[in-house]
Amino acid sequence: MHPATGNRPPATSITRLSIIIPAFNEEKTIALILDRINEVKLLRNIEKEVIIVNDCSKDNTELAIQNYISNKTDLTINYFKYIKHEVNQGKGAAIHTGIAQATGEYLLVQDADLEYDPSEYNTLLKPIMLASADVVYGSRFMGGNPHRILFFWHSIGNRVLTFLSNMFTNLNLTDMETGYKMFRTDIIQRISLDEKRFGFEPEVTAKIAMVPGIRIYEVGISYYGRTFAEGKKIGWKDGFRAIWCIVKFGLFNNKIFNSKSS
Template sequence: MSVDFKKLSIVIPAYNEGPTIHLILDRIKTVELPNGIEKELIIVNDCSKDNTEESILKYKEENPELNIQYYKHEVNKGKGAALHTGIEKATGEYLIIQDADLEYDPQEYHLVLKPVLTGDADVVYGSRFMGGNPHRILFFWHSIGNKMLTFLSNMLTNLNLTDMETCYKLFRTDMVQGLKLKEKRFGFEPEVTAKIARIPKIRIYEVGISYYGRTFEEGKKINWKDGFRAIYCIVKYNIFSK
């Protein structure tokens, strides 16, 4: 049975993304969602030290036809905390997470939405490690680390994801708003996966997406310390914390 809904909330955490935030907003602007679904853009500025705020406010003023909701943290709290704020403010029936850089292509929202629109899914992950879409070739150990984290997460959640750490996660909004999320940095990914997996009769799907990764010189922020934190969170939220 197909599912019709009216609004998709696009939650965008932003920290020091002044040079690219307008570019990703341009890409989102051109996306035409199926069935006339409205876009709600929720941008959370995590106390950036560059011109991120100026870029967002200028874009919002120049594009009044877009439904842009802007929020700002007065102190830097981390990506997870920015996502908490965005999830709390979302009013669409479904929401998707979108990074403020250019690593993920908003034109692929339709790929992530498809299992929802066909009535099959409550949650959809966009995997960088499946399908035949373009992938920039970058860090060997980073990809190995992602796969190891996904493997460990799968062992404890009993899911068979290929990319737990992906940015593109689509949730039924009421479902993810009902979770008590705590992780303020990159531990958000394993925590939300562990807690979503425990929801009775949850229907989780995964689809292949493209990936245009960037280097650390280009602004990539995650590092090896975040990897160790992710391992801690996988164990914590699957074994010691419900």
């Protein structure tokens, strides 16, 4: 029996992966990312559960999703869930909603844009299938995978945030801010999460790091970044918020599990 996470099922018992898609004004790319998810064949025929959380989009994101689900005839996605926030709450809040709805043994977050490649799900799954990992981070800064060349100061900012996060968590991550994080569902559903926007990344990292005996792995992934003209939403204010979250949850991380946890 693990002191905090309980008995771990054997790796071969993984039957379903929940894929959470927080979407805000992604009418141009949501069908494309769903197509890419649909094309992926997971290791050992693991089922795919897609949970789309529409965070009160102002464009035709909802119509694009409904058309896709209604008209796609060759779906390999086993389960679809569509949830709409009636008020825009932020990416973190959309992720919280998706986490609560997940039924797979593991889950990950997939942005609705095209920056991360679903064909790499199996790369993140490998440490789990070897019965080695509870959490897997996909790093944009390790390995020989393709990376779009974009903003120098953004890359510096990401490395600074990762460095600061590592100082407080005592982890040796290379990419804390990555959008690809795969979690064991029964663990992440017990974590108390507060941040509603992009502060989700440093908060979840700080709290996951505090779980006794947690096994965290990192694998190299590719990155096809967007410019602001192409729809990128994170800005400098979110960077300062991330610093605040790193310090806040690093120094005052007194509540890791939610009240429903035993």
